[in-house]
Amino acid sequence: MKRDMHFMTKKIKFSRILIHLFLISYAITCLFPLLWMISTSLKSTSEVYTNKSLIPQSLNFENYIKAWTEGNFSIYFTNSVIYTISIVLGIVIVSTLAAYAFARLNFPFKNIIYYAFLMMMLIPIPGAFVPLYVLLVKLGIQNTRIGYILPMINSGLSVSIFILKEFFEQIPKELEESAVIDGCGKFQVYYKIMFPLALPAISTIVIFNALSAWNEYILAAVNFTDPNKMPVQQGLFIFQGQYFTRYELLMAATTITTLPIIMIYLSMQKYIVRSLTGAIKG
Amino acid sequence: MAEVKLENVTKKFGDVIAVNNVSLDIKDKEFIVLVGPSGCGKTTTLRMIAGLEEITSGNIYIDGRIVNDVPPKDRDIAMVFQNYALYPHMTVYDNMAFGLKLRKYPKSEIDRRVKAAAEMLGIENLLKRKPKELSGGQRQRVALGRAIVREPKVFLMDEPLSNLDAKLRVQMRAELKKLQRTLGVTTIYVTHDQTEAMTMGDRIVVMKDGVVQQVDDPLTVYEKPNNVFVAGFIGSPPMNFIDATLSEDAKILDLGSFKLGIPSDMQSFVAEHAKNYLGKKVILGVRPEHIYEVALMKTEDLIPEAVADLKVEVLEPMGTEVYLYLINGPVSVVARVSAETRARMGENVKVMFDLRKMHLFDPVTQMAII
Numbered sequence: 001m002k003r004d005m006h007f008m009t010k011k012i013k014f015s016r017i018l019i020h021l022f023l024i025s026y027a028i029t030c031l032f033p034l035l036w037m038i039s040t041s042l043k044s045t046s047e048v049y050t051n052k053s054l055i056p057q058s059l060n061f062e063n064y065i066k067a068w069t070e071g072n073f074s075i076y077f078t079n080s081v082i083y084t085i086s087i088v089l090g091i092v093i094v095s096t097l098a099a100y101a102f103a104r105l106n107f108p109f110k111n112i113i114y115y116a117f118l119m120m121m122l123i124p125i126p127g128a129f130v131p132l133y134v135l136l137v138k139l140g141i142q143n144t145r146i147g148y149i150l151p152m153i154n155s156g157l158s159v160s161i162f163i164l165k166e167f168f169e170q171i172p173k174e175l176e177e178s179a180v181i182d183g184c185g186k187f188q189v190y191y192k193i194m195f196p197l198a199l200p201a202i203s204t205i206v207i208f209n210a211l212s213a214w215n216e217y218i219l220a221a222v223n224f225t226d227p228n229k230m231p232v233q234q235g236l237f238i239f240q241g242q243y244f245t246r247y248e249l250l251m252a253a254t255t256i257t258t259l260p261i262i263m264i265y266l267s268m269q270k271y272i273v274r275s276l277t278g279a280i281k282g
Numbered sequence: 283m284a285e286v287k288l289e290n291v292t293k294k295f296g297d298v299i300a301v302n303n304v305s306l307d308i309k310d311k312e313f314i315v316l317v318g319p320s321g322c323g324k325t326t327t328l329r330m331i332a333g334l335e336e337i338t339s340g341n342i343y344i345d346g347r348i349v350n351d352v353p354p355k356d357r358d359i360a361m362v363f364q365n366y367a368l369y370p371h372m373t374v375y376d377n378m379a380f381g382l383k384l385r386k387y388p389k390s391e392i393d394r395r396v397k398a399a400a401e402m403l404g405i406e407n408l409l410k411r412k413p414k415e416l417s418g419g420q421r422q423r424v425a426l427g428r429a430i431v432r433e434p435k436v437f438l439m440d441e442p443l444s445n446l447d448a449k450l451r452v453q454m455r456a457e458l459k460k461l462q463r464t465l466g467v468t469t470i471y472v473t474h475d476q477t478e479a480m481t482m483g484d485r486i487v488v489m490k491d492g493v494v495q496q497v498d499d500p501l502t503v504y505e506k507p508n509n510v511f512v513a514g515f516i517g518s519p520p521m522n523f524i525d526a527t528l529s530e531d532a533k534i535l536d537l538g539s540f541k542l543g544i545p546s547d548m549q550s551f552v553a554e555h556a557k558n559y560l561g562k563k564v565i566l567g568v569r570p571e572h573i574y575e576v577a578l579m580k581t582e583d584l585i586p587e588a589v590a591d592l593k594v595e596v597l598e599p600m601g602t603e604v605y606l607y608l609i610n611g612p613v614s615v616v617a618r619v620s621a622e623t624r625a626r627m628g629e630n631v632k633v634m635f636d637l638r639k640m641h642l643f644d645p646v647t648q649m650a651i652i
């Protein structure tokens with residue numbers, strides 16, 4: 001009996017070691033590119049090709065200044081900030097309102113409209129590029145900021161509405177009814193009660209859509225011809241020459257582009273965990 | 283403070299009639315309890331008064347004004363929900379102040395009212411906490427506080443104590459009743475718990491299948507139930523019902539396996555009130571406390587014709603009293619006797635049915651005859 005117990009404890013310990021080994025190696029594969037990027041961004045041009053170590057011989061912070069100034073990176077960065085904020089804001093406003101309506105209001109063809117939104121999730125974005133391009137040209141908004149922001153809002157809606165609808169449905173109806181008796185109108189119920197309660201789900205949506213908007217590359221290439229309107233991902237191309245790539249500048253620029261997303265994620269981490277684990281209790 | 287009147291109110295959900303032609307007059311400052319089993323329409327009635335459900339037909343008046351199409355916020359009512367419905371993202375103070383803020387009361391007035399209500403409910407020290415940091419009882423008080431600060435004409439309460447543990451429920455029951463007396467606000471209270479209804483209500487409205495069965499003060503409902511349903515629903519353990527035949531001369535009730543003699547001073551009363559049932563089948567209703575153990579009775583109280591010998595199937599000691607589950611042929615009854623009982627499980631016991639306090643019901647309509 002004792003031997004069996006001992007064997008079982010050993011077995012559990014061994015499986016734990018295996019799991020931890022797997023998790024550690026997965027974490028390393030995720031972190032290594034990030035570390036390599038930061039390390040390379042701090043090396044000199046020659047050191048990039050000679051020093052394979054992750055620790056640079058000297059810290060060349062001027063790479064960041066060069067990346068920012070030489071490649072007009074400030075313009076791309078500003079563009080990306082504008083696009084990301086507009087896209088995320090648009091998605092949050094439209095998707096919370098739509099999801100609330102789908103979750104709580106009764107109107108004709110509600111389910112058909114909802115499933116139509118869901119079906120959008122099945123269409124890969126590049127698959128819609130040709131009709132989208134034609135539409136943008138016909139509307140006269142091709143190569144404009146709004147011509148980029150609107151399709152991006154549209155592309156983020158279906159998943160966001162899906163997540164939020166599920167979340168709104170979990171919120172007890174009595175909270176709304178209580179608010180109605182307290183004196184709220186329909187819209188006040190939405191923004192004074194439902195919106196704050198949905199913050200964990202909204203944070204998830206903000207993160208995912210901010211990530212997707214910040215990293216977007218193809219639609220920008222399709223829509224924009226004016227380099228001054230390009231987002232940061234397009235700007236990274238500048239450091240990639242036909243014959244020679246300035247890796248230290250490219251990695252400095254890439255580090256700059258990565259920072260805002262990491263900051264958003266860290267600041268909203270609490271809400272993301274709650275959105276995936278928590279329920280609303282009155 | 284206000285009177286509430288329901289006039290032939292009906293609510294249909296598709297083909298299902300949830301509330302059927304309910305008429306009620308609730309007096310100013312009255313504490314009225316809607317009681318009934320699940321699905322009897324009590325909550326739907328309350329929600330219609332609140333304005334959370336549209337009525338299919340009929341009229342609802344609050345303070346003399348028809349409110350059928352008045353939105354909930356303009357009915358001057360406050361509601362306490364079963365699960366409290368406190369806003370999780372707001373502090374206790376904000377929860378209580380929310381309704382007043384929406385109505386644009388001055389800050390000083392909001393503060394005065396919230397603090398006064400908090401003091402009344404003993405929750406002054408909780409004002410900065412969020413609902414998740416409170417116990418069930420504390421949440422209950424906050425929900426009450428939220429209703430009180432509004433100083434509404436009517437309080438509506440939808441099973442507000444059902445989420446509390448048994449001990450706290452008894453304590454809150456008394457506090458709630460006291461609070462209602464102090465504030466003097468007309469209160470409509472929904473519960474499925476007949477004890478709550480009996481102890482709290484000035485009047486009780488017993489409902490079944492969307493229909494009001496009886497509206498009366500608790501004692502009348504208990505002592506003079508309108509029908510078998512009310513008689514069985516109010517009282518714990520419930521009233522015993524036995525199929526019987528009333529003799530032509532109104533002297534004997536034949537219960538099948540034994541007969542009971544109606545006391546001589548009752549016979550003319552029975553003959554007069556149950557004249558259409560002489561020689562016919564009736565349902566005899568006897569409350570458990572009206573079946574006495576003969577061994578514990580004084581001789582002068584004994585009516586030998588009403589004594590029967592029944593076997594003790596189960597014996598449930600409750601502390602100060604004992605429930606005896608008795609059987610004799612098709613007759614099966616519960617008797618509530620003193621803890622000094624000499625009855626033993628499996629043995630026979632002589633009991634007397636107090637027919638002076640009996641109820642007779644029509645076996646077809648189930649309505650009370652006596």
